[in-house]
Amino acid sequence: xxxxxxxxxxxxxxxxxxxxxxxxxxxxxxxxxxxxxxxxxxxxxxxxxxxxxxxxxxxxxxxxxxxxxxxxxxxxxxxxxxxxxxxxxxxxxxxxxxxxxxxxxxxxxxxxxxxxxxxxxxxxxxxxxxxxxxxxxxxxxxxxxxxxxxxxxxxxxxxxxxxxxxxxxxxxxxxxxxxxxxxxxxxxxxxxxxxxxxxxxxxxxxxxxxxxxxxxxxxxxxxxxxxxxxxxxxxxxxxxxxxxxxxxxxxxxxxxxxxxxxxxxxxxxxxxxxxxxxxxxxxxxxxxxxxxxxxxxxxxx
Numbered sequence: 001x002x003x004x005x006x007x008x009x010x011x012x013x014x015x016x017x018x019x020x021x022x023x024x025x026x027x028x029x030x031x032x033x034x035x036x037x038x039x040x041x042x043x044x045x046x047x048x049x050x051x052x053x054x055x056x057x058x059x060x061x062x063x064x065x066x067x068x069x070x071x072x073x074x075x076x077x078x079x080x081x082x083x084x085x086x087x088x089x090x091x092x093x094x095x096x097x098x099x100x101x102x103x104x105x106x107x108x109x110x111x112x113x114x115x116x117x118x119x120x121x122x123x124x125x126x127x128x129x130x131x132x133x134x135x136x137x138x139x140x141x142x143x144x145x146x147x148x149x150x151x152x153x154x155x156x157x158x159x160x161x162x163x164x165x166x167x168x169x170x171x172x173x174x175x176x177x178x179x180x181x182x183x184x185x186x187x188x189x190x191x192x193x194x195x196x197x198x199x200x201x202x203x204x205x206x207x208x209x210x211x212x213x214x215x216x217x218x219x220x221x222x223x224x225x226x227x228x229x230x231x232x233x234x235x236x237x238x239x240x241x242x243x244x245x246x247x248x249x250x251x252x253x254x255x256x257x258x259x260x261x262x263x264x265x266x267x268x269x270x271x272x273x274x275x276x277x278x279x280x281x282x283x284x285x286x287x288x289x290x291x292x293x294x295x296x297x298x299x300x301x
Contacts, residue, residue, distance in 0.1 A: 048074045052081035052094070059090040065144060069095035071103075072112040072154060075119070085150040086124040092150040093143045098157040099129065100251035101286060102197055107276030116252045119152050120224065128223045129154035129250075131199035132162045135222050138173040142226070156197040158279050163199065163220070176226030177238055181206050181218035189215045190245040190297050193260060195222055198249045198288065205249075205293035214297070217243075224260070245300050251288055266296045 030039035044051040048070050055066035075082065075096060085092045101111040119127050126146055128139035136155065143151035163180060165173075172178035177193075181203055190209075194202040199220050206216040219238055221227060227235065239246070239260075246265035248257035254269035261267060268288065275282050283289065 044068070048077040049081055052078040052085070052092075055092045056081055056085050056088070056090060059085075059092050060088070065091055065093065067093035067095055067143075069097060071098040071110060072096035072100075072115050073098070073110050075112070075115050079118070082119075082125075082150070082152075083122060086122050089124055089149045091147050093140075094150060094152045095155065096152055097155045099154045099196060100156065101270065101274035101282045101288075102156060102158045102251065102279040104157075104279040104282060105276055108273040111274035111282075112252065113270055113273060114253050116154065116250070117256045119154075120256055124149040126151045126223065126225050127154060128152070128226075129196040130222045131194075131196055131220055132160055134162070134165060134170060135173050135220070138170075139222060142174060142223070154196065158197060160197045161200050163203065173220075173222065174226075175230050175234060176223035176228070177219055177221040177230075177235075179217060179238055180220040181216070183210065183215035183217055186215040188217050188240065188243045190247060190301060191217045191219060191239060191243055192247050192249060192293070192297070193219045193221050193239075193257070194249040195220070196250070198251055201288065201290060201293060202249050205290045205297070208290060209294055209297060214301070216297070221260075245297075247293065247296050247300065249288075249293055251283070251286075264300060266300050268293055268296050 029041040031041050031043060032039040051068045051070070055068050058064050058066040070078070082094060098110065099112060103110060116127070116129070119125055126149065128142065128151065130136040130139045139153050143153060165180070169178055169180065180199065192202040192206055202218050206218045209216045244262060244264040246261040247268060248261050248265070249268045250257065252269055254267040254271055257267045257269065270286050270288070275285055277285070
């Protein structure tokens, strides 16, 4: 920390800061300033690598669990420090917001496509992409409890609907993946797997398919790495090996999800850069719609 203090006047002179956009500034946040060192919040300005590297230093120093936020696409600037956080196995919480093309008019430069795949491919990095406030609360708790490496919280800019859950479903969020919508005792025709803001898309598509006579299960998978650590019996209960017809839905690169849906499954995602337009318009233009999900399910069935 002594090494950080001399840098504060320059750091705090930044003309831009994402605190309000990321919602990382809370009611208990107190800014550290060149004249006031007893705070708990640093305004880094546009310095994603510096922020991430300093958080690594604070975690190594001990006594604090540092967290910091920026847009997900700006992981590109911070990548080296983020990788070292995972390599060193230190408890740092990276808060990445504006996590998809849903952020809208800022356009392709600010709309992440490949970044979730990059994070998931990083050894010892735990990733959570929650679908609503309840999943977000659990994700934060899991990040604070994890002491063997960093956690990335991937959060949406746009409003997302709350998903009604039973106490058992809320309990199972901490297992990384769980059954959100089921087809009771009927044989499952297909499973929809989704994360983040696209979970609501999966739920709406499943309801429409169910009215057409299809038996559809929806699995919310906020953390694939945590789900992968669960016992085989639980994983098989959520994703029965006998159900080969699976569709993954995520507003990002599709490559990662083929390991989950298999050869008989499909992925609804994005394998191109985005567009500059309101979020809903971009989702429509890039095929992230209820109709697109329904069509994909019917194609594999």
